Amino acid sequence: MEIYERLEELDADKAEVRASRTLFGLGFTPAMQQKKLKDFSGGWRMRVSLARALFIKPFMLLLDEPTNHLDLDACVWLEEELKSFKRILVLISHSQDFLNGVCTNIIHLHQRKLKYYTGNYDQYVKTREELEENQMKRYNWEQDQIAHMKNYIARFGHGSAKLARQAQSKEKTLQKMMASGLTARVSFNHTFLLQTFFRYSSDTHFIYKNLEFGIDLDTRVALVGPNGAGKSTLLKLLMGELLPTDGMIRKHSHVKIGRYHQGHLTEQLELDLSPLEYMMKCFPEIKEIEEMRKIIGRYGLTGKQQVSPIRNLSDGQKCPVCFAWLAWQNPHMLFLDEPTNHLDIETIDALAEAINEFEGGMMLVSHDFRLIQQVAQEIWVCEKQTITKWNGDILAYKEHLKSKIDKQTHDI
Template sequence: MPSDLAKKKAAKKKEAAKARQARIKKTDELNGENDQPESQENETESNGVVRLTKQLDEFELKKLEARAVTGVLASHPNSTDVHIASLSLTFHGQELLTDTSLELNSGRRYGLIGLNGTGKSMLLSAIGHREIPIPEHIDIYHLTREMAPNDKTALQCVMEVDQERILLEKEAERLAAEDSECEKLMELYERLEELDADKAEARASRILHGLGFSAAMQQKQLKDFSGGWRMRVALARALFIKPFMLLLDEPTNHLDLDACVWLEEELASFKRILVLISHSQDFLNGVCTNIIHLHQKKLKYYTGNYDQYVKTREELEENQMKRFNWEQDQISHMKNYIARFGHGSAKLARQAQSKEKTLQKMVASGLTDRVVSDKTLSFYFPSCGKIPPPVIMVQNVSFKYSENQPHIYENLEFGIDLDTRVALVGPNGAGKSTLLKLLMGELLPTDGMIRKHSHVKIGRYHQHLTEQLELDLSPLDYMMKCYPEIKEKEEMRKIIGRYGLTGKQQVSPIRNLSDGQKCRVCFAWLAWQNPHMLFLDEPTNHLDIETIDALADAINDYEGGMMLVSHDFRLIQQVAEEIWVCEKKTITKWNGDILAYKEHLKSKIDKQAHDI
């Protein structure tokens, strides 16, 4: 029979599980993830998305149940700062954080960084679901995924997230109609004025415009948008509601460079608590006032943006190694002295005993640890051999998706060879990904011709490649299945290891890997096709900063040609020799580097803001 104590523990666990599920439901409702299509017609079209949303909810619940978090609120319960002591986080029994502290101060914007798989997204999820004891007066908005399709317009979806304003407006309308409780009505009007309720629609429209929505798009129903655009609506809701604590996980994914620049400037003025995960050093520099580094299961705090963090960390680690080496030299010297003279004359023996006591005091007071560097990661693209130019020729090509739609491109003329190093930039919808699909042969020109060398092999990386992985297989088994000509598992282990997947990661089911680790499986698969041309469409999504640097080095060492679509200014600066702007149905070469293009975008955004 279970003891009373065991029964009480079991009951508490059940109550905690129910509370967690209730918090998930509340958070999902705020994020608009339970909105159902209203029309019968839309219900049929959206069944797949609704099913996927339900599966994601179930997956999130399973993750929640597999996660254990402990911590103690160390700040005052009424404070606007959050300090959690003795914070630990485990997932499926694996420790991600151990006895560390979480310190989030009002008015600060934190960049949470660390290697893929260390638990950054898991920590954000634990905060968002209030598994960490954060006071209830601090409202939290955790942006997790795109909104489910529904019949409301993009503008309506943003406006409706502000539940307090909506309830106050309804109550004010009711009291005004009854012509009673004048004092209560005045209080409501004062609160609405504080919320800038009369400017709510204009503010929602401004945010959507900044994220790339034209006036016409703002009036389109959400069911008519792709997942990427619905993600932008979810991001607009997060910015519109102005929560006290805003949690963003890779907010620049699915954004073009124009929207990235706008979002950077928008978040740089956030006045409460912002915690964001981003792989873009450029974005972190523009937004963050502080950096939190998740390293060796601890949270380490640095003042300043990403560049300042790098400088400070290098200085601290240099001083730490100097102290470590000095201590080790002292220990070695004292041990040698004790060994040589410990049994000598009385005078020498006394000196040896004195040094032994000094050594014991040093050890007891705590020795400096050796600096443990992050594992260096190297990507690798095998030699593809040479083929003579022209490799791909685009001759008078025009393209549109159907007769009833306008042209994406008209009369394109250009060629690309093995020495091509081009970044494609331009607003969403201008046709960057479409161009890569045309060059791949996945789409056919409406007019004109694309000629390719008869032996050219092209590899394309795109944002949805991870969806094609067989999740029940391990990376090792998946690669052995894709490349049966490699017979020995040890040889394949070495190949996969080049992309930062080692040990248990190679033999665990792919579904248990982080998003960044899944991307590495895709890069291993892509590279081993041995392509002459690499078409990389948003390759940095879900990769950590160190992995992106390794990817840049691999691209620069690669013998073939490369075309890149990316919202990461730093990667473009590292690997692209030319910038091609896709806009107004054509492609033009930008006279300058990507940083000059960013300044051009900033000027354009400032002008548009002034005109609104």
């Protein structure tokens, strides 16, 4: 009886019709359905594999990026088909629209842990943002409390008897907080995820084709490659200043990006203001002029330079104003496009030290081999419409360039 029931469920008497309908939905014309499998490309064979999985009406259907080899028509058909799937469906997909149409639950895998959300992808994003926002509020409140108590203990722990008792009380409170467990800072997995093509207009060549990678807050990468290969273009795409010609760029909604580029010296700065006035205007929460003077002074701009109109400063003196402005935004990730232009050797070393102390991610475009060697953990090469990771450090890449030049010279 179980076999009869299963045959009835599978519509066994209509098996050929059902198989044909499934194949047609995935783009196979009647003529294509009669061809040998060996005559199809790998992409079409993947469609056959998908059709087979759907055809047997399994108790559990596991799909890994099922839309990768499908055109829009087939994607729409598959979405409608899966909406009515009666049993367990688990799928991996980077298509937000597809996930919205099919899924009733989302499982987020992060740092080897699974977290479950009800609803489609849009609902998952909304819920997760709310939870992370609340978590960050709690984290920031706790860190402020800890900093305040530590400061009080340091200042008054050895003062008068009354103040010392209060300091001891705060120390006990601090120990209790630490013992009960502190709220973790929200850690992001992929800050950015790219699957994209880009060119500036329909009559120009593609700068990037089928570019696909993810970057996160552990990324410390230098982008290298010939001029015109698309290094600065990539940073503009990530910032949203340029839109991909095709594909998508996903950015985590809570990530704050700090970007430095040469345009900062003329576009960002208000030239009629002094560095001190400009920074006080940008960060009104800093009330004390002396405190702001110290902030700017850390970046090498001191004395009269702080109160002179920015337009009277050299480019080398304007750069520290930009770095101070950038750092005080407290970004999660830095995009630095040729930051060493106009800087002297000592300032470049100071910049390298500041970057290494920075706790977030970084993408650097630079022709300064020493800076790259000091701060970059990975080298990515931009050329031939794509990006590849260089297996080695920047000095090995430099030797590669030397060999390339020697070969070109020899060929001439």
